[in-house]
Amino acid sequence: MSGHHIIPFSVYRNVLIALLILTVLTVAVAKPVSGFDAGVFNFLIAMGIASVKAGLVLAYFMQLKYDNKLYLAVIVSTVLFLGLLFSVAMIDWATRVPEISTL
Amino acid sequence: MSSAADKSKNYLNHEKGLWSWLTTLDHKRIGIMYMITVMLFFLIGGIFALLIRFELFSTGGQIVDADGYNRMMTFHGAIMVFMVIIPGIPAFLGNFFLPLHLGAKDVAFPKVNLMSWYCLIIGAAISFFSLFAEKVATGWTFYTPYSISETSNGAILLVLGAFVMGFSSILTGLNFVATTHRLRAPGMGFFQMPLFVWGLYSTAILQIIATPVLAITLLLLAAEKTMGIGFFDPKLGGDPVLFQHFFWFYSHPAVYIMILPAMGIISELITAFSRKVIFGYKAIAFSSVGIAAVSFFVWGHHMFVSGQSQVAGVIFSFLTMLVGVPTAIKTFNWVATMYKGSIQFQSPMLYAMGFLFLFTIGGVTGVMLAVMAVDVHFHDTYFVVAHFHYVMVGGTLMAIMGGIYYWFPKMFGKMYNEFMAQLSFLFIFVGFNVTFFPQFILGAQGMPRRYFDYLPAFEPLNRVSTVGSWLIAIGFLIGLYVIINGLLKGKKAPDNPWGAKTLEWQTSSPPPHTNFHEQPVVTGGPYEFR
Numbered sequence: 001m002s003g004h005h006i007i008p009f010s011v012y013r014n015v016l017i018a019l020l021i022l023t024v025l026t027v028a029v030a031k032p033v034s035g036f037d038a039g040v041f042n043f044l045i046a047m048g049i050a051s052v053k054a055g056l057v058l059a060y061f062m063q064l065k066y067d068n069k070l071y072l073a074v075i076v077s078t079v080l081f082l083g084l085l086f087s088v089a090m091i092d093w094a095t096r097v098p099e100i101s102t103l
Numbered sequence: 104m105s106s107a108a109d110k111s112k113n114y115l116n117h118e119k120g121l122w123s124w125l126t127t128l129d130h131k132r133i134g135i136m137y138m139i140t141v142m143l144f145f146l147i148g149g150i151f152a153l154l155i156r157f158e159l160f161s162t163g164g165q166i167v168d169a170d171g172y173n174r175m176m177t178f179h180g181a182i183m184v185f186m187v188i189i190p191g192i193p194a195f196l197g198n199f200f201l202p203l204h205l206g207a208k209d210v211a212f213p214k215v216n217l218m219s220w221y222c223l224i225i226g227a228a229i230s231f232f233s234l235f236a237e238k239v240a241t242g243w244t245f246y247t248p249y250s251i252s253e254t255s256n257g258a259i260l261l262v263l264g265a266f267v268m269g270f271s272s273i274l275t276g277l278n279f280v281a282t283t284h285r286l287r288a289p290g291m292g293f294f295q296m297p298l299f300v301w302g303l304y305s306t307a308i309l310q311i312i313a314t315p316v317l318a319i320t321l322l323l324l325a326a327e328k329t330m331g332i333g334f335f336d337p338k339l340g341g342d343p344v345l346f347q348h349f350f351w352f353y354s355h356p357a358v359y360i361m362i363l364p365a366m367g368i369i370s371e372l373i374t375a376f377s378r379k380v381i382f383g384y385k386a387i388a389f390s391s392v393g394i395a396a397v398s399f400f401v402w403g404h405h406m407f408v409s410g411q412s413q414v415a416g417v418i419f420s421f422l423t424m425l426v427g428v429p430t431a432i433k434t435f436n437w438v439a440t441m442y443k444g445s446i447q448f449q450s451p452m453l454y455a456m457g458f459l460f461l462f463t464i465g466g467v468t469g470v471m472l473a474v475m476a477v478d479v480h481f482h483d484t485y486f487v488v489a490h491f492h493y494v495m496v497g498g499t500l501m502a503i504m505g506g507i508y509y510w511f512p513k514m515f516g517k518m519y520n521e522f523m524a525q526l527s528f529l530f531i532f533v534g535f536n537v538t539f540f541p542q543f544i545l546g547a548q549g550m551p552r553r554y555f556d557y558l559p560a561f562e563p564l565n566r567v568s569t570v571g572s573w574l575i576a577i578g579f580l581i582g583l584y585v586i587i588n589g590l591l592k593g594k595k596a597p598d599n600p601w602g603a604k605t606l607e608w609q610t611s612s613p614p615p616h617t618n619f620h621e622q623p624v625v626t627g628g629p630y631e632f633r
């Protein structure tokens with residue numbers, strides 16, 4: 001077992017600043033706050049920002065970037081399984097044919 | 104080191120008193136605690152099963168009204184699935200024998216192991232509260248919209264209970280993965296591990312990856328019921344079929360959490376009682392992993408008629424049939440192992456044979472149900488009830504019973520009454536078929552499941568089925584007698600009564616606190632008979 005990887009303080013500070021900026025951005029693009037409206041993309045933009053934030057936390061605060069790659073593989077596989085659930089459920093919705101009564 | 108005084112010390116008399124059990128970190132003692140807990144739950148679930156069958160002895164109400172029937176059915180399903188069959192093999196027999204199989208002193212995280220038992224107890228307490236105080240009547244599947252409607256209380260509590268118990272199973276899974284990777288005896292590679300370990304390992308992966316989805320489902324249910332956010336309720340813009348996606352994404356892999364370790368036990372039993380090296384070791388090992396992998400892609404086969412799209416249905420139908428391939432690989436390998444072996448029909452082997460017979464019926468009817476057109480007819484009929492009882496009882500429960508008899512001498516250092524054990528098997532095996540085979544016929548004739556009452560035409564076969572349930576009950580009572588009698592009056596067991604080859608038989612019976620008197624070193628495969 002190798003020792004802990006020491007991450008310089010400046011890295012933590014920069015990540016924190018990035019997270020704060022992204023938080024402000026999330027609020028800024030929220031329709032009720034700023035009136036910004038990208039239609040169907042509202043949701044995608046919000047989720048995209050949130051994903052980048054989660055990625056930063058995982059990579060730096062949880063040190064996945066420096067740790068054994070096995071942990072990264074574990075995290076990625078869980079996300080993939082969640083993706084499987086969502087994508088197949090989407091296939092179901094996208095291909096449903098509404099039933100119209102013939103009576 | 105290994106003097107006579109040393110050998111009289113074992114994990115049972117290592118420490119004394121109830122407190123030493125409740126705070127133990129010894130995987131063997133935790134395994135025994137799981138054994139007692141699971142047997143107690145099995146008794147409660149079994150009583151409800153008998154009540155259900157008694158109610159269905161004749162048309163009309165016998166002992167309860169329709170609401171009471173729904174509750175009994177929920178009790179039976181929820182208790183048997185979440186409290187008996189899921190923890191049954193991994194947490195009880197797996198806990199006891201995984202480290203022994205690997206030549207290790209304990210599991211990787213003994214404290215987490217103890218915590219998993221308390222999680223089961225807390226989760227079970229929450230579930231029992233929701234079942235008895237809140238009178239949940241949704242069945243063990245808690246389908247929306249009924250489970251979130253005002254007329255139905257406590258479903259969220261029941262899901263919470265299921266999740267806390269699920270957490271117990273996640274912790275067990277984590278422990279087993281870490282133990283298998285890190286604590287194997289010197290010389291034991293992955294392909295020198297007994298096949299029970301392969302079964303437990305595949306199960307552990309499922310437990311870790313699938314169970315968290317239950318938590319997501321719980322969160323969404325709670326958000327919908329308390330805050331009115333529309334996920335599942337069409338009135339709020341939700342989709343009830345979405346709930347079924349979430350539920351079965353966990354619960355189908357959960358079916359394999361039930362059956363994979365059972366298959367592991369069967370591999371041990373068949374090779375030990377055929378006195379022959381297992382046929383196709385790697386094929387059996389990899390088919391366990393294969394079943395675990397495929398099990399994530401088939402959940403939609405529970406939803407062919409619930410409004411899922413036809414495209415999704417076709418995909419799921421095809422993928423479900425794929426599960427038959429690795430399962431058949433196992434079955435053929437087991438039969439090939441017995442071929443030209445010196446088979447001995449002691450009670451563990453009888454259960455293994457029972458498994459082969461019943462599980463094959465359960466599996467093949469499963470492939471029938473995977474055919475969409477057939478499922479449209481059979482869905483929600485007694486055909487399905489018979490199918491999954493053949494898998495869960497005919498498969499998992501047979502393996503648990505076989506495993507208990509096989510390892511009883513090792514666990515308690517005593518032998519049991521072989522004749523009574525065989526008698527118990529006879530009653531359970533015959534009773535099981537008398538109970539559930541008629542249900543295939545009833546289902547094919549169109550008798551719907553989960554109903555309180557039925558048409559008079561179905562009465563004769565229902566009576567046969569109910570009589571069968573009494574035979575099963577007698578069988579299990581004899582089994583209980585065998586265990587208690589063996590514990591109290593059993594002859595002292597030798598270290599290796601069956602002449603089996605895996606590591607647990609090299610230590611004394613019962614094993615010492617640290618499992619082995621000397622660290623075992625592995626030089627060959629697990630089943631070197633001939």
Ligand SMILES: [Cu+2]
Binds near residue numbers: 354401405
């Ligand atoms: Cu399934």
